[in-house]
Amino acid sequence: MRSSANKGQALVEFIIILPIILLLVFSIIDIGRVISLKSDLESITSDAVMLYQEGKTPDEINELINVDRKEKVKITTTSTTDYVTIKSELSIKPITPGLSLIAKKVFDVETTRVIKNE
């Protein structure tokens, strides 16, 4: 016979465990989102490289890439004598509370591609 002291014990234990589980799950989801976004940005950077090689300016590239995009990707180009670096940047907000305080840089996602300056 369960004593009155043991009633609801499982519920209390579950409530103690719940925030830890939620934190873990949301952290993994957030990191997954960052990796997925990096892959998307790689594809966007490839498109930006193609547009640059066709002679489009950075402003035109930004406009073309960001058509129909809710979150605007920022595309910048930096030229040196031999090379041009094309960088795509996008920041996302983490869903895990407090994670952006610990790892702010992780959520400013960027990819770069270097091509020959011709």
Next chain:
Amino acid sequence: MNKLTNKGQALVIFIIFIPLILMIGTLVIDLGIAKYNDYRLEEITKDVLSYGLKHIDNNPYNNMVDLLYQNDDSIDNYSIEVNQDEKTIRISVDKATKGFFGSMVGKEIYKEKSSYVGYFSGDKIVIEKGR
């Protein structure tokens, strides 16, 4: 006596299992990052191959190697075969990364490889996965 030892048992077992859950989560993330690195290597290889084909008449080998390392300076091995007579280029790039688990054992456990072959079909550049 039994009543006393069973209190909080589930909580204790959960706390014992937290490191295992964390390791599984870390493994999932590590594999995701390795997959991303693989994809990035493929994109870089295709870009370098495309450059080589556009400049195939100017012996592009050295520039292709430069471009490869400008995009990723941790590439371990590469192989570039430029055939100016047939106007084809074969490129193969290898890279190994540690990831989180690799850092723990001190070995590069994720191996990424990318091979492509490029040629002309009329005026168009064709890039295919190499063997």
